[in-house]
Amino acid sequence: MIEVTQNQTISLPYNVSLSIKREDLIHPHISGNKYRKLTYNIAFAKANNYKTLLTFGGAYSNHIAATAVAGNIYDFHTIGIIRGDELGVDLDKTLAENKTLQQAANHGMKFKFISRALYKQKDEVSFLNMLKEEYPDAYILPEGGTNSLAIKGCEEILSPSDLSFDYICCAVGTGGTISGIINTAATSQKVLGFPALKGDFLTAEIQKLVHASNWELEQRYHFGGYAKVPETLVHFMNEFKNTHQIVLDPIYTGKMMYGILDLISKDFFPQNSRILAIHTGGLQGIEGVNKKLQKKGSQTIDI
Numbered sequence: 001m002i003e004v005t006q007n008q009t010i011s012l013p014y015n016v017s018l019s020i021k022r023e024d025l026i027h028p029h030i031s032g033n034k035y036r037k038l039t040y041n042i043a044f045a046k047a048n049n050y051k052t053l054l055t056f057g058g059a060y061s062n063h064i065a066a067t068a069v070a071g072n073i074y075d076f077h078t079i080g081i082i083r084g085d086e087l088g089v090d091l092d093k094t095l096a097e098n099k100t101l102q103q104a105a106n107h108g109m110k111f112k113f114i115s116r117a118l119y120k121q122k123d124e125v126s127f128l129n130m131l132k133e134e135y136p137d138a139y140i141l142p143e144g145g146t147n148s149l150a151i152k153g154c155e156e157i158l159s160p161s162d163l164s165f166d167y168i169c170c171a172v173g174t175g176g177t178i179s180g181i182i183n184t185a186a187t188s189q190k191v192l193g194f195p196a197l198k199g200d201f202l203t204a205e206i207q208k209l210v211h212a213s214n215w216e217l218e219q220r221y222h223f224g225g226y227a228k229v230p231e232t233l234v235h236f237m238n239e240f241k242n243t244h245q246i247v248l249d250p251i252y253t254g255k256m257m258y259g260i261l262d263l264i265s266k267d268f269f270p271q272n273s274r275i276l277a278i279h280t281g282g283l284q285g286i287e288g289v290n291k292k293l294q295k296k297g298s299q300t301i302d303i
């Protein structure tokens with residue numbers, strides 16, 4: 001299936017053009033790269049008669065929320081292996097406080113809450129074998145949904161008309177989305193990734209998934225690390241929404257967009273560059289982040 005999403009050009013007081021691919025508008029709950037990553041995986045699971053989708057994530061995971069909704073639509077049971085066994089002690093309380101898990105539960109997902117130490121084994125064969133024994137009819141999707149079928153789906157993010165852009169920018173978590181984009185970008189284009197996590201391990205991860213070399217990670221815009229949402233970022237996202245009427249998410253696309261505009265203001269891009277930023281969705285996570293910001297008495301994100 002090829003879904004062509006609209007590019008929205010925003011006006012900027014600089015001599016470059018910036019368009020945003022609105023993948024966030026694909027589906028209200030399975031938005032952006034989640035849709036791309038799940039499409040071929042769901043087709044595979046159906047074709048091979050799996051009855052259950054099982055996957056992994058933190059308590060605010062966009063992938064957990066999207067898998068629950070997709071499972072509900074395509075008639076799969078869904079199991080979420082969630083990081084943090086403390087969350088399973090009082091499930092009603094956890095669901096009352098956590099919109100992501102509440103939405104997943106409302107779409108039929110069942111949870112297995114595990115300790116952070118055990119969660120670290122999520123890719124190990126012995127742990128996966130144990131899960132296969134417990135859930136014999138489950139198709140297992142890795143954390144963040146990144147596998148070869150997910151990358152194949154992400155190869156459909158760019159459409160042929162996008163080959164006229166000089167730069168393609170996207171947020172990076174596990175590296176699956178950018179790998180699909182790199183695979184379809186023209187060699188004359190530069191793909192710039194903005195990691196949401198601190199640390200340089202992602203370059204090596206992505207190198208394992210792609211052959212091309214016309215890409216680079218811009219490591220300066222993680223804002224302190226994964227899920228860190230400082231005031232400067234919130235302020236930027238609210239201003240961006242006010243000016244362009246586009247809501248960004250605080251974990252991925254907000255940081256990427258801050259980075260792009262900062263680089264533009266520092267003349268990183270040559271004059272007249274045509275830049276395409278991918279809005280990979282993730283807006284479901286805003287309410288959870290806002291609850292945390294509220295608790296700290298900080299400014300919240302406008303939705």
Ligand SMILES: Cc1ncc(COP(=O)(O)O)c(C=O)c1O
Nearest residue numbers: 173174175176177252280281282
């Ligand atoms: C909204 C959003 N954008 C970007 C990403 C990064 O994608 P990937 O993990 O494929 O690098 C994620 C995480 O999966 C995400 O939820």
